[in-house]
Amino acid sequence: MSIQTIVACAGLGAILTAPIVLQGGSEPPPYVSRGEPLAIDGSGIRTLQGDLFLPAAPGGAGPVAIPAESVERPVVEPATSAAFGPMVVHADRATMAVLGDVLGAELGIEWQRTSRRNVIEHVIAGTVPIGLVSVAPSQTERELGALDVPLGDFEPCIVIDWSNRFRHLTRRDAQNLLSGRARQWPGTQDPVQLFAPEQGEREMLLAELLIPGDTFTTKDRCEDVASLLESVRGDRLACGVVHRAAVPDGLGVLEIEGFRPRLTIRVVFRDQRAPEVERMLEFWRSARGIEILTDRLTLR
DSSP: OEEEEEEOOTTTOEEEEOEEEOOOBSSOOOEEOOEEEEEEETTEEEEESSOEEOOOOGGGOOOOOEEGGGGGSOSBOTTOSOOSOOEEEEOOHHHHHHHHHHHHHHHTOEEEEOOHHHHHHHHHTTSSSEEEOOOOTTSOHHHHGGGTOOGGGOOOEEEEOSSOGGGGOOHHHHHHHHHTOOSBOTTSSOBOEEEOOOSSGGGGOOOEEOOTTOEEOOOOOTHHHHHHHHHHHTTOOOTTEESSOOOOTTTEEEEEEEETTEEEEEEEESOTTSHHHHHHHHHHHHSTTEEEETTEEEEO
16 A cells, blocks of 8 residues: 655655555554654654554555554555544654654655645645644744644644545644644544643653664653553564663663564663562563563563
8 A cells, every 4th residue: 555645844844755555464563652752763763752653664665653543453454545543743843853854864755845834735735645744833924824823822743644634624624633622533523632742751751662682771660661561461562662661760771682472571670679679570470471580571
């Protein structure tokens, strides 16, 4: 199934277009969680700014983001051109810059310069089936005139439409979607998924796309390790890609090895008697499909 991807980046004012072939099958794609953008490469988008799934495209075409709500559904039905519902992701200028700059480089997409206003009109007109649209508060009223959006009501965001519903949007529909006021997709009962930046804790989170042997430390709460393991048990984790993995600050190092179905998580603690460690071990002992071998957890 070929689709076209448009990316409009705040501060860059560019459209990126390229055919991307999605993989069929019923396995959910690798999972990435929410928070600060980390990086984007050929294997996925490292971002904590909304729940995104990144299916691996055949032939190394690169990552594509799809809504989190699709995790329980097949990735792509063979003859389906509208596989996924819409999603709105609120993000900042840095996120937009990373999305456009690195995606363009990794996917070999040819850049076509245009104004942000033209980008928005292009997507709403349905010229392409998928739109990633970013508008920053620093834009002038003239640039936002196509949507009649007051600058004070506007947040930077990305709108992702997987079912080509942009073709049926009015300008007022687009304004409500982009400003976050819409709760249902215009003309349907389908909810619009909104992921707004969270305050406080989001700087404490870390998400990584890991390869076998990668080791890292972080300053997050121990409950996020439990969250990671819950996702593994629910088959929402694939191929060694971790959506949120953490060890409390100073307690130790978390290491991911291998790929599903033989994915090994190894935690080396500085003090196994610490209360936080005891809480994690208690959770792991009660989890199905997890075997504790000293300080090594084998997920089967």
